[in-house]
Amino acid sequence: MKTTPEQDHDAAAAGPDAGLGTRERIVRAASRLMQRQGYEGTGIKQISREANATLGSVYHFFPGGKQELATEAIRHGDREFAGMLRTALESRPDPAEAVAAAAALVAADLRASDWLDGCPVTATSLGAAANAPGIRSAAAEAFERWRGLVHDRLLAAGFAAQDAHELAHTVINTLEGAELTAQIARSEEPLLIAGRHLARLIDSYR
Amino acid sequence: MKTTPEQDHDAAAAGPDAGLGTRERIVRAASRLMQRQGYEGTGIKQISREANATLGSVYHFFPGGKQELATEAIRHGDREFAGMLRTALESRPDPAEAVAAAAALVAADLRASDWLDGCPVTATSLGAAANAPGIRSAAAEAFERWRGLVHDRLLAAGFAAQDAHELAHTVINTLEGAELTAQIARSEEPLLIAGRHLARLIDSYR
DNA sequence: ACCCCTCTAGAACGAACGCTCTATCTAGTG
């Protein structure tokens, strides 16, 4: 039963992922849980339960086990955050204001989740990074993609290539650090300050 | 046997913690291991083994179990980083240069550990933060102390109170995020860029 | 009708987990 996503009418009864294919439900559950509990803190059985899938399905789709699943979860978080970042960067004609808007958006999302959903890549990759090169490289690619979005936005606004390269680094890193502090302190302030400072820093390069 | 630190002649045979009291050895081992593997990724038995202590000793000194031990480990990492930060901030007469020096110092330490030792507080508190309020508050206090050091340094250099408050936030958060990226990318570049940008940002407030 | 391949289902394995427990050892005190 339930071989195609469309026939999955009763999957994840109350979840927002109902109607999705089994594989996709597993990836989303893994991403969400690892974002909140970290790699080691999340069990495969918990993931399969949350995804309304069985252990057999998990290992069918991810024969590489927990590490492969974590890699896919990081990629999912990567795409998710990249989408939000792209939207925010395009929301304002001025790139400095756009970065500040991105910071405010991250802050609002974090608060909306009751300070539970921090950076999906960070939490997943932190403990296991040393052991599993696949996980670490997936995380590195995520950061690289996000920097690329900022970089391209700055280039389009007329910034020099070298400045855009360095600013992209600091924009992403500062957002990352501020989100972490905001999560632990349960306050939007670090992210809002970061937004203002990043805008100021970007403006100083015109 | 081995009741006082001084008589602990054969403890931790090859370790640098030899000669310390049992309690202190346990805290240091916990701090180092959780820094690298996270809270859930580190077992109590591994800590006791690494500290040349027994399980009984661990629960004797930390009857609150793993959570109490993690709280103490975070406080240890807090003091450790605060010491380094204070040294760096006092190393230059100019506060902007001092912050850049701190970033370079963090980068050098990170590379020296083969990219293994990231922020001791972050890794320990990330997964378990939601469940254990004691752990989260210890982490929040650590960040607050570090911000305080930067804040006081800026005040002493004549910055306005509000500017110093906000700059302290961003200095710590950017260092935090840049260290994370540097660790994952195995490159000092993010931290060196962060140092330059933070100096530039500080200078813009004069 | 048949096979075949994809996917679901969950019992079972050995290992490791956090923690409790009792027993022993040491140093200090009278």
Place this chain on the structure above:
DNA sequence: CACTAGATAGAGCGTTCGTTCTAGAGGGGT
């Protein structure tokens, strides 16, 4: 010497871990 408190020692508790394994359900092709 006896007594006590602090510290060490590790076997063992029940649980959960990641993973493997076999069995079966569903649908399409011939």
